[in-house]
Amino acid sequence: MTSFLRSDRSRAVAIWLFAVAVLVMAMVVVGGSTRLTGSGLSITQWRPVTGAVPPLSLAEWQAEFARYKTIPQYQLVNRGMTLDQFKGIYWWEWTHRLLGRLVGFAFFAPFVIFAWRKEIPQRLLLRLGGLFILGGLQGLVGWWMVASGLAHRVSVAPERLMIHLGLAFALLGALVWTALDAWAGGARQTLPGPWGRRALGLVGLIFLQVLLGALVAGNHAGLVYNDWPLMNGQVFPADYAGPGIWATLAHSQGAVQLHHRLVAYLLTGVAIACGIGAWRSTYLADDAKRLALAVTAAVLLQAGLGVVTLIAVAPVGLSLAHQVMAAVTLCLAVAFAWRVRRV
Incomplete structure (x- = not known):
């Protein structure tokens, strides 16, 4: 078959997109938990790749904690927090960021496989590219949001939280719509x-x-x-x-x-x-x-x-x-x- 298009519909592609939508919803839940537990500022650096590995030794934990102690949230809200208490908030934020990485992988890897097997309806290719860009933008905005709380505030800026959550919901809705299109076909x-x-x-x-x-x-x-x-x-x-x-x-x-x-x-x-x-x-x-x-x-x-x-x-x-x-x-x-x- 010479054409990229094998069929105008693909139930497998639809199931994949619904699964990614479920992961995005899980991110919304964990993100809400992170905010409600005051954990969102516990990781003060943005390391998209190496940040996937949490501290593995006491020295690494102490270094992370020392960085947290330099921001206003610790100095004005959590002063006197123990290392074990810091670990409690750290794990929420680390899990949230890990889910973000997982969403990116869960979208990109199957996309490559489906594209190689020519199972993606051609009319959805540009839209899927847009969804990938939207997901990447969500990660950038997430760090931009966190950065607003590292210098002069004890929490993130509300308007940046609004943009971050809004992008997550826009991505969720776009995934559901595209999954339905893949399931039903183009007519x-x-x-x-x-x-x-x-x-x-x-x-x-x-x-x-x-x-x-x-x-x-x-x-x-x-x-x-x-x-x-x-x-x-x-x-x-x-x-x-x-x-x-x-x-x-x-x-x-x-x-x-x-x-x-x-x-x-x-x-x-x-x-x-x-x-x-x-x-x-x-x-x-x-x-x-x-x-x-x-x-x-x-x-x-x-x-x-x-x-x-x-x-x-x-x-x-x-x-x-x-x-x-x-x-x-x-x-x-x-x-x-x-x-x-x-x-």
């Missing part, structure tokens, strides 16, 4: 009516809510205003405004939590309307309708989980469940948006 037809736009709009709204949630996490805003539906008994938070527009939008605890709440209300209403409209639609297939209802249910569950997490003052378990549910909700919305654009 598609946009359905009559506005469902394609509605579904993509719902994906965009969920993604926006993820970004706002990252700002809440980055500002530790889940630890304040822990009543609902009011905010310390008020409709509008007393400390909403910061010293400027950017300080308000990205760094005010009251503002970022209020924005996250407001978009949650909007998203919940849109998801319910979308679910009802899809179920009544005469254009959508039954599986598309079921996906729409699944997205609606996921949004409602995520909203309830968010309220419970807030009232409980953001314990680690609930916070991680909230983050995982956000990833599940986005994946379901992407699957729905993909499905309504096909006959």
